Amino acid sequence: MGLLFLFMLKIEFQKSIHLTKNLPKEPIQEVVLCGRSNVGKSSFINSLSKKKNVAKTSSTPGKTRSLNFYLVENKFHLVDLPGYGYAKVSLKAKEEWQKLIKNYFYESNNIALALHLIDSRHKPTQLDIMFNFLLKDLEIPYIVILSKADKLNQSERSKSVKQVMEQFPELSLNDNLILYSSVRGIGKKTVEIMLTKLFV
Numbered sequence: 001m002g003l004l005f006l007f008m009l010k011i012e013f014q015k016s017i018h019l020t021k022n023l024p025k026e027p028i029q030e031v032v033l034c035g036r037s038n039v040g041k042s043s044f045i046n047s048l049s050k051k052k053n054v055a056k057t058s059s060t061p062g063k064t065r066s067l068n069f070y071l072v073e074n075k076f077h078l079v080d081l082p083g084y085g086y087a088k089v090s091l092k093a094k095e096e097w098q099k100l101i102k103n104y105f106y107e108s109n110n111i112a113l114a115l116h117l118i119d120s121r122h123k124p125t126q127l128d129i130m131f132n133f134l135l136k137d138l139e140i141p142y143i144v145i146l147s148k149a150d151k152l153n154q155s156e157r158s159k160s161v162k163q164v165m166e167q168f169p170e171l172s173l174n175d176n177l178i179l180y181s182s183v184r185g186i187g188k189k190t191v192e193i194m195l196t197k198l199f200v
Helices: 041-048 091-109 126-137 154-167 187-200
Strands: 013-018 028-035 068-072 075-078 111-117 143-148 176-177
Touching: 028 041, 028 126, 041 091, 041 111, 041 143, 111 126, 126 187, 143 154, 154 176, 176 187
Parallel strands: 028 075, 028 111, 111 143, 143 176
Antiparallel strands: 013 068, 068 075
């Protein structure tokens, strides 16, 4: 049953939501994609998809300003949240995004899992830590995806994993902590198998 997932997923963009009153009404489980601006969320979606550029990528952080819903294999929604922590976004925009994200977490009844992307080249930031606390407080199961792993050598990857596990000791490599590269496909099969077990 997992053969659909072994190479690429069928991912289709559904809609963008700016107000939580417009959340989907159907009881479809949701996987939340979250992380700092420019951490590679759109590239992550595209790397899993059968189609190129199903999610729009940009060199300008802070481009995602809504909750973007993608239907995966007609089984569940992948929900791309606005990235957090980009300083050049106006204070008003930040407040609007924070309100949207907070309301979504508290109002959606379909959240099954969060994929928390953290840049493998850096230690988890204070905002990463705060977001992790939010997920724990809401008792949302989560997996940390260490993105951009292709930019590190083997020694640097080991160091990155160690740093993250020191900050979040509940994590275990290739279980709920995955090194990932959208460019080279590192960790892609692990993510696909994990999603297969959860939703198929």
